[in-house]
Amino acid sequence: MNQDLILQAQIQPLLEYFQKLIPLNKEEQKLVFDLFKPRLYRKRQYVLQEGDVCNHYHFIVRGCLRMYKIDGKGNLHIVQFAAENGWLSNIGSLHERRPSELNIDALEDTMVLQISYENLLNLYVKAPKFDRIFRVLIENSYVSLQKRLLQNISSSAEERYLSFVALYPHLINRLPQTQIASFLGVTPEFLSRLRNRQTKKS
DSSP: OOHHHHHHHHHHHHHHHHHHHSOOOHHHHHHHHHHOEEEEEOTTOEEEOTTSBOOEEEEEEESOEEEEEEOTTSOEEEEEEEOTTOEEOOHHHHHHTOBOSSEEEESSOEEEEEEEHHHHHHHHHHOTHHHHHHHHHHHHHHHHHHHHHHHHHHOOHHHHHHHHHHHOTTTTTTSOHHHHHHHHTSOHHHHHHHHHHHHHHO
């Protein structure tokens, strides 16, 4: 199998993702083929480190990434997970071209399709349809983070857990309990009790 066919197979999930949002013509599909590049991140490998400028949008083909912050006391605070057909980027760092305050790394061996900031701007110019697509992606990300903030302010740990299960059903048995607990802002022991309680209810 030649390199073009391999790349076509790797790009296909992204093309299918875009087609569900807004159908692409052949020229627009070729832009996706030309401007998005596959990259494999091994488990525990950094995609972005705090202090670096974020230079890419990442579409996850397979695997799982997390975005997180380590505070001054060494505590881990997970902002977001992204798995198959999800997107992850530090949008503030990417668009404002400033150093990131967050880290992104791979929780599993993870294949992504990434587009650089420069190529993203190029994509907007050549095919304005993508300007609309990425605006929707950013809006959806903002809405999700806003909901998360409200939950942290007003919801119980059990409500946050149930929301996590609804949002990430495909990850509930893939992620270590410590990672889920960090995302929810509870201890692993408390999460274990929560899960046992939910199992007894069901």
